[in-house]
Amino acid sequence: MTTETAPTVALPGGEMLAWSDRRDGAGDRPLAALAARLVPAGARVLVAGPHDPVLLDALAHARLTCLLRGYPDAAAIADRVDRVLVAGPHGLPTGEEYDVVIAGAGLDAVESVEGERLGWDGLLARLVAALRPGGDLLLRVDNPLGVHRLVTATSWYAGRGDAEWTVGGVLDTSLPANLDQARARLATAGVPAGSCYAAYPRPDLTTALLSADQLSRPTASGLFDAVLHDACTEGFAGQFVLADPARLAVDALHAGRAAELAPSWLLLARRATDGPQSTRSEQPDSPLGGPDGLPVALVRAAAGGGVVEVLDEAHGWCWRRTDLGDRSGPTPTAYDGRPAAHRDPRGPQGPVPDGRLLRSLLLDGCLRRDTARLRRLLRGYAEWLDGQAERGQLTGAVALAGADNLVVAGDRFAVLDPSWRAGVGLPVDVVLARTLWRFATELLAGGYAHPWTSTLDVAGLTVVLGGVAGRDFDRAVVATAVQTDATVSVALRGPESDRRVDPDTETRPVPPTGPRSYQQMYETWLREREENTRLAALLRWTEELLNARERALRRAEAKINLLSGSLSYKVGRLAITPARMAKRGAGAAKRRAREAIAAKRQEQTKREQK
């Protein structure tokens, strides 16, 4: 094969000429935002392995060298970087040093099919050798027991894809199998790790980077709850899984184990300057992440694709917009031409309110059937809405924030991400009904236990929840809320998200967006079976009751018949009725006697035959 190479593309050996690591839909914007923080202007940066092109854009201020094994990938980015090496790890020129090395796709993606395999430790050693003393390494390590692995419907060990010329896994002791092992390997290699981020929702897709230290604290932070839930719901959308990854991730957060169950980790390490045993605290260099320190979280904004950071400042956590702003188009308008909602394209800013996520608190209340707690929560929410309404109408972020975007600390409610705002005023009851309808949908579609009867459909359950909140609204308000939700969804996510339903005819919940899980299907089947049992029992009961009532009706009709006739008819009936009853009785007795005689004769005949 003859290949014409671009001037910046070098092929020093070990290249894979027809191979590409590019995947549709892959994205790593939070990594790009983090890298932009770490890399000073003019720094020499080695980007080892395939990365989202947005990373290269974010590092435009640096001198970039990319190490890629696939030639098509190299050709695609050749005009965006200073130099591309199409090679395996052996192709890295000896003696070259970089200020920062980024291996954001892990070390496996650096290894080529050509040449001698180095293995994980060998690859790490090769990259560390290319790092100047005091230089920073940004390395992704996959978790063999992350959320993605626990929910996958296919076995990890049966891989037959093109990229699986070897199948790595927890059995391979040359790979670090957990975070502690990864830290130990890095320390041994002379690059002790400092900060670490848990990357969600999949190893090949990171939309949220959350500080592993913060995740391990028993805070059950509403922010992390919302971020993990959204990341896992969207990250596994349309996939068939064993269990809901969002549920698992949020449960792990509440158990203080969300860092351990992260699909992958992003470790920040710095090459020691005075021998392999140095620790980060001994480093004389400036702190990582610039004067602000490293963010607590980097999150891709749900609709746009921009990245927002959460910084831990003196007065608490704070939203901060990054230069990786929103790349989405203008906010779509609703079908009537008026924008139902609009979004600040730069994402949220200002303090991040603390507290637990309202959705988790409500789910907890439902599971424990703690209706007193649910009353306190929902009445508190309704009163909070009332307090902000003007002439019964709500505008701004409050009007759009549902239970998945509200945090509660004590009796205080606050909107977590206020960047989405209602374009038109909405009545308080409609806002409340929309929040409750969305929650009711999730409750029923998720198969959660709750304190109310199985006979309620989503709209009915919404009305009941409204009652728990102390409001007496009916299905007409729910119908308005559903239409409002559809309009807002279109404005938020585009026309394809239109999930309008008729609440009067919709008896089963519309499954919320996200993955379809085996557990969900199994629970649905169980609930349907219970409903069938209930309906069959009800049918039997109704049949018996109908028979009893029909008998009562016949008696009543006979009585009416008797009472409504003429005097001579009544006298005649009174005289005839005993005779008819006697005749009927005699007939029955005669039948019984005949049957008894016939049975005896048969018996006698049988005895004689013997």
Added chain:
Amino acid sequence: MHHANHFYGHAHVLARYAGLGDGHPPRINGYIQHGWNIGDGLAPGHPYAERTPSLLWSEQTRRRAWSVGRRNVTVIGAPFVYLLATARQPGPAQPERAGTIWYPFHGWEGQHVKGDHRELIARIRDTEPGPVTVCLYWHEHRMRRVRRLYENAGFRVVCHGYRGHWWKDTDPEFLHRQLAELRRHARVASNRLTSAIFYGIAAGCEPAVYGDPMVLAAEDPTFGGTARIRRQWPELHGEQVHLPTAVEIARAELGTDHRHPPAALRELLGWADPQEETT
């Protein structure tokens, strides 16, 4: 509708609260607990269709019902608390509360009570400071011998009405009449802790439970009977009880805080789209 839903005019009270008027209430999609009890909230011996919703008075009863295998159990509170929400509050013209309304423990059509009414009357006389109204259950009220015993003791004897049986002769005004009587009295008393005591507390009476609890023919011992009632609610037994404690217990047992607004109640009872005429 299960015929027990009509007892004491419960379905009528709920229909009126739900905004369906005073006509015949539509069919309820479930069983309404028709009296305070220490079991699963449903009357023993009554036929029930499996998994049909049980609409119970209190959270404690819901937990107990679940523990004995009932499912689809939901707390809505007692119909009496819905009556309290709709009944007109007593105005200033209402005479001041006086005396005691006394409910001798009653059986029902299928179970009769055995006990010494004379002994009970003597105890009531010794205990109650003011005039006494004795409220007899309908079939004891019809027993001239029993009624005379209380009348001859100088007590006013009343009956709130017939609770109804198999949809026949349900008195929709039963609970209204009971509430009106309770509001006339300062105290409510009985020889057993029963629904009437809790209703009385909710209607503003001071409660008392004393005297021979009497024996119910073929009483079901499954849930512990009177002995358990005395063990579990000792605070409500005695000639004088601590009123704030009693109010708190009555609030929980009647499920006052679980009362739903009309629209939510319509959903829970299957009345959101009633198929029957209610007027």
